[in-house]
Amino acid sequence: MTPSKQITFSRRSFLKTSTLASGGMLIGFNLFNACKPEAKVPIDLSQLNYNDFNAYIKISKEGKVTIFSPNPEIGQGVKTSMPMIIAEELDVAWEDVYVVQAPLDTENYTRQVAGGSQSIRFSWQALRQTGATAKQMLVNAAAAKWGVDASECSVAKGIITNAKGEKLGYGDVVLEAAALEVPENVTLKAPKDFTIIGKGAGNVDIDKIVTGKPLFGLDYKEEGMLYASVLRPPAFGQVLESFDDIATRALPGVVDVIVIGEKARAYLEGSKKKSWTAQLSKSDKVVVIAKTTWDAIKGKRAIKAIWKNDSELESTESHDKLLLDLLEGETFKTRRKDGNVKKAFANADKVLERIYESPFLPHNCMEPMNFFANVTSEKVHLVGPVQTPAEAAKVVSGLLDRKLEDIHIEMTRMGGGFGRRLYGDFVYEVAEISNAIKKPVKMVSTREDDMTTGVYRPATKYKIAASIKDGKLTGYHLKEASINGNMYGLIPNFFPAAALENYQVDTANYKSNITTxxxxxxxxxxxxxxxxxxxxxxxxxxxxxxxxLHLDLLENVKKNPEPNIEYSPERLQGVIKKVVDKSNWGKTEAGVYQGFSVYYCHNTHVAEVADIIMDNGSPIVKKVTCAVDCGIVVNPLGAMNQIKGGVIDGIGHAMYSDFGFNNGVPQSNNFSTYQLIRMAQTPKVDVHFIENDIDPTGLGEPTLPPVGAAVANAIYKATGKRLTKQPYMSNLDLEKVVG
Known part of the structure; x- marks a missing residue:
């Protein structure tokens, strides 16, 4: 990588949002005033005097910088790391930076989405540019004021210094800078010169989180706001036939009982894109409007509703059989086919074949689904936690037949998302409710609502087979059968794609009433x-x-002239070697059993080794060593938290979590019947980064996938039992193991 990077932009492209050829985004910024030497921290930030300069950063004449974070904060740390990137290139002191969550703004921001571990990857160059361009404009203004060349000036912590040692704060030149042309060329820092990126920074919201200050959707309130609780079908495939609300209306605090669903059905009939509108069901829903959340929930529980089957209901047993039948059937779509797998298998000395099974899983966000809406003739004001605000705005626009510019969405911090808040059903419901009652209202779901009427990870089965000839691996065939489909275009190009001459990936799916x-x-x-x-x-x-075996297969990939892959064989080899070294692989003390796993996903390469012990015949995960190549690490403290969280989450669901349906009805509705990992079951997670100057990739998700196999492979070492079905603890016959 070169020491510095110059990028050319026009004034128009800088001030407006545009897509870069690299897939990133160019974001305008708000620079309102600027830093002054020896500025003191103001007591009340709201009293600072800001003047609009453009749209991302603002800096007061008192020397304090406010940076707007555009993407939804779901716990992945972007509200801290994205501003860090801007502050780095702007050359201001991080301790002088204040961060504010930006609302949905499709004019100035692109990809305001929390999903796929892509926020930093897509915005890396644009955010750096935002800071660097602002700095250059201010330096140019200072240079003009001094009558010197801008190249003679340097910047540190918001202070511009010339060759004579004279100093000007950004605030001293901000008005002049605003009148200048945006520079066509800006030079980005070399990674070796970073002073903020690569240094651990605490969560910008941590003080508010630990002291209980309003941050989350559940915290949001407005004067005169009402509360809503929604009664939805108890089984997937059912619709409302009739209901009795007499008892509900008699309860104190209940204001009204209404029915919604007509607008959702109309939208579904006319919508070409339904992937993000999974819970816009055909059924009517009964909504209790009340003065408090608890009044609304009690009112909903008093509703006597009759439901009828609109389609065939599915049991857990039928799902298992359907997926197994799919694996053995011929209704597959081939996603990738290299060589001739069928011939390799026919000529093999031996074929190894296994079926792996996983259940449906709910998301179980700590903060249940909720959202606020106030629909008036002037605008539709929406506030709450959502991962896809732009998509939510589009759907609400269609639902209510309003212009898109009428939809105003403010994003709160999310108490968990994990993909559940990609689907804005809760936004659409509250918009329809407020539109019906013509009042501000917040819809709040219960834990039971979340677990029984949500969106689920699809139940999936894989059949994997490999052919062996003369002691060599000659073919690999992966078949997937999933509820509502699971595979997408890139995964056939993940490892071991291109490592074998004969390689094939096939997928099939069963369309279900259950929203996945x-x-x-x-x-x-x-x-x-x-x-x-x-x-x-x-x-x-x-x-x-x-x-x-993995290292050798990756060598095969490196020899392949046209691999057509998403991963880097060199980077996968790097994390493998790192984790082997750091985990003390194969050299542990007696009674400690190790399992190895390596995987690439979400643009990041990860290798993991799990250490387990046996306690009274039961496996205990004591430690996971994790090697990660995610390019430049923006915030090591936040990165460590993401990695450890992903590993622990992956262990918990692989080991303990189970979920199913009986005639369309979820069989768990709260944590009393659904096991999540407990504090005492969490292992030590030892993290090691591969250091390089490659542009950063995601961390919210990539460490979760490999850990299930690392644990299963360690359990095999300890017990001699191969685990092919999750959750492991429900499918590990401990009596046979002990015996």
Whole structure:
């Protein structure tokens, strides 16, 4: 990588939002006034005097910088890391920076989405540019004021210094800077010169989080606001036939009972894109309007509703059989086909074949779904936690037949999302409710609502087969059968694509009434467990070292002139070697069993080793060593938290979490019957980064997929039992293991 990077932009492209050829985004910024030497921290930031300069950063004449963070904050840390990138190139002191969540603004921002671990990756160059261009304009203004060349000036912590040692704060030249042309060329810092990026920064909201200050959707209130609780069908495939609300209307605090659903049905009939509108069901829904959340919930529980079957209801047993039938059937779509797998299998000395199974899973965000709406003739004001605000605005516009510019969305911090808040059903419901009652209202779901009427990770089964000839691996065939489909275009190009001459990936899906969608690390969250468990067993059958098997296959990829892959074989080899070194692989003390796994997803390369012990015949995960290549690490403190959270979340769901349906009815409705990982079950997570100057990639999801296989492979070492079905603890016959 070159020491510095120059990028050319026109004034128009700088002030407006545009898409870069690299796939990033160019964001305008707000620079209102600027830094002064030795500025003191003001007591009340609201009293600072700001003058509009353009749209992302603002800096007061008192020397304090406010940076707007455009993307939704879901706990992934972008409200801290995105402003860090701007502050780095702007050359201001991080301790002088204040961060504000930006509202939805499609004119000045692009991809205001929290999903796919893509926020930093897509915005990296644009955010750097935003800071660098602002700095250059201010330097140019200072240089003109001094009558010197801008190249003679330097900047540190918001203070411009010339060759004579004279100093000007940004605030001293902001008016002059605003009148200048935007420079066509800006030079970005070399990574070696970073002073903010790469240094651990605490969460910008941490003080408010720990002291309970309003941040989340559930915290949001407006004067005169009412509360709504929505009664939805108890089973997928049912619709409302009739209801009795006499008892509800008699309860104190209940204001009204209404029915919604007509606008949702009309929108569904006319909409070509339904992927993000999963919960816009055909059924009417009964809504209780009340003075408090608890009044609304009690009122909903008093409703006597009669539901009828609108379509065939599905049981857990039928899902299992349907997926197995799909695996054995012929209704597959081939996603990638290299060579001739069928011929390789016909000529094989041996074929290893396994089926891996995973259940539906809910998202179980700590903060249940909620949203505020105030629909008036002037505008539609929406406030709350959503991962896809622009999509939500479009759907609400269609639902209510309002101009898109009438829809104003403010984003709160989210108490979890994991893909659930990609789907804005709760936004659409509250918009329809407010439109009906003509009053400001907040819809609040209960935990039971979230678990039983939500969007789920699809139940999936994989059949993986490999052919062996003369002790060599000659073919690989992956088949996927999933509820409502799971696979998408890139995954057939993940490892082991291009490592074998004969390689094929096929998919099939069963369309279900049950709403399914993205769940943390979509598509790969179980696929990685299946494939890496299979490779562990395959190495044993081949009588080769499981780590060396991966390294050798990656060497094959490097020799392939046209690999057509998404991952880097060199970077995968790098994380493998790192984790082997740091985990003390194969050299642990007696009674400690290790499992290895490596995977690429969400543009990041990860290798993991799990250490387990057996306690009274039960496996206990004591430690996970994790090697990560995500390019430049913007905020190491936040990155460590993301990595550890992903590993622990992955262990918990792989080991304990189970979910199913009986005649369309979810079989768990709260944490009393659905097991999440407990504090005492969380292992130590030892994290190691691959240091390089490659542009950063995501971290919210990539460490979750490989850990399931690392744990399963370690359990095999300890018990001799191969685990092919999650959750592991429900499918590990401990009596046989102990016996």
């Amino acid at each position: 969608g993205a769940w943390r690390a979509p598509y790969t969250n179980f696929l990685a467990s299946a494939e890496q468990s299979f490779f562990d067993e395959l190495a044993e059958v081949l009588e080769v070292d499981r780590v060396q």
